[in-house]
Amino acid sequence: MRRAWGALVGALAAGTLFGLGLARSGMTDTAKVRGFLDFTGAWDPSLLFVMGGAVLVHGVASRLIARRTAPLFDGRFHLPTRRDLSASLVGGSALFGVGWALGGFCPGPGVVSLTSGAPAAIVFVVAMGVGIRLVDGTRGAPTGSLQSRDSAH
Amino acid sequence: MSIAPDWIHALQGGVAIGAASSLLLLVNGRVAGVTGIVAGALTPREPGFDWRALFIAGLLAGGALAKVLFGAAGSSAGTGVAQALAAGLLVGVGTRLANGCTSGHGVCGNARLSPRSLVATVTFIATGALTVFAMRRLA
Numbered sequence: 613m614r615r616a617w618g619a620l621v622g623a624l625a626a627g628t629l630f631g632l633g634l635a636r637s638g639m640t641d642t643a644k645v646r647g648f649l650d651f652t653g654a655w656d657p658s659l660l661f662v663m664g665g666a667v668l669v670h671g672v673a674s675r676l677i678a679r680r681t682a683p684l685f686d687g688r689f690h691l692p693t694r695r696d697l698s699a700s701l702v703g704g705s706a707l708f709g710v711g712w713a714l715g716g717f718c719p720g721p722g723v724v725s726l727t728s729g730a731p732a733a734i735v736f737v738v739a740m741g742v743g744i745r746l747v748d749g750t751r752g753a754p755t756g757s758l759q760s761r762d763s764a765h
Numbered sequence: 766m767s768i769a770p771d772w773i774h775a776l777q778g779g780v781a782i783g784a785a786s787s788l789l790l791l792v793n794g795r796v797a798g799v800t801g802i803v804a805g806a807l808t809p810r811e812p813g814f815d816w817r818a819l820f821i822a823g824l825l826a827g828g829a830l831a832k833v834l835f836g837a838a839g840s841s842a843g844t845g846v847a848q849a850l851a852a853g854l855l856v857g858v859g860t861r862l863a864n865g866c867t868s869g870h871g872v873c874g875n876a877r878l879s880p881r882s883l884v885a886t887v888t889f890i891a892t893g894a895l896t897v898f899a900m901r902r903l904a
Contacts, residue, residue: 613815619893619902621818624793627823628830630785630797630799630868635831638771638891639867642841649890658771663871665779666786670876673787678837680780690794690872692864699796702824704862705885707855715852718867720799722853723821727828732841732849739850743857744804753819 618685631724637662640725647715670763673703786873789820798869799824800860859889 638644638659647656682688710743711720717725725733786797793816805817828838844852858865861887865874874882 616796619789619793620819623789623795624823624826625817626785626789626792626797627820628785628827629781629788629823630820631776631824631827632834633781633785633832634824635778635828635838636781636835637775639778640828641842642840642844643842644771646843646900648895650809650901651891652898653901657854658775659792661772661775662779663781663867663875664785665776669780669783670786670872671783671878673783673792674873674876677791679785680791683790683902684796685794686792688794689790691877692879692881694897695880696802700862701864701881701885702888704859704864705863706886707859707865708863709859709889709894710896711852711855712867712889713893713896714855715849716841717849717852717856718799719803719856720824720866720868722805722837723799723824723857724828726833727815727832727838728824728841729817729861730841731846732844733839733845734850736844736856737854739801740854740857741807743854743859744800744861745807745857745863747858748808755891764809 615685622685630720633666634721634724639718640721640728644720645718646713646715782868782872783876784869786876796869796873798865798873800869801864802864804861863889 634640639662644656645661647654648659650656680688715732715736717733719740722733722736722740726737789795789797802817802820805811805813806821810815831838840890854864863870865882865885870882875886
């Protein structure tokens, strides 16, 4: 019982800090995102520090956490194990990049931007949900989607 | 044009994102990949719905908190509604096919030195850059 509550409160706290970080970082500013991707124009490299800072902190912390036998409120770690470079990995990422530049939103900042009430953000998130369901629909059985969800990456 | 504050905000945000991902790993043993979490939050009858829905609620709370603390939670400048519709579909389909986005691959996977995540990151930045280049030419 305590474990279940801890996991839920932990998820809420992690989501809140994640959202606060995204809003602070500039990732929720569509024009800034396009500026980051504009290598041949007026390139704005500042967003490099977002991924750089996050990877550095998580790179160190995740190694320390992985020394534990289990997380605080779950029986085991649920980490991706796939290492194959599949066509869906490359093709999917290619489509994602086009959409990221076109809209200026990636998934997390899109959700955070719902709080701005901007119609573009709302339409983006609804369409993203439809896109996700389209892929999950073709993947079929719930066990399949559960498996792919657990092996994200 | 003052670049320096942008860089500091980006670094502050990045550190918070990294810390949040680490917190989720520590408490739940889960990867903070927003695409996978949204996908799970869209299937209420499957196991793991609750924590995913709460993580999404947290993202919204974080945005609301940012509005109070920093005056704004972002801007959708330059993105029309039709553009947002096409972008959302491409991002939803693409990230789900790739099993991850800027958070799952870009932050968590790269931090764990996953070769899949490195390939995903290089790919979406490359096609993103090509798209911005094409948009500027067509504008």
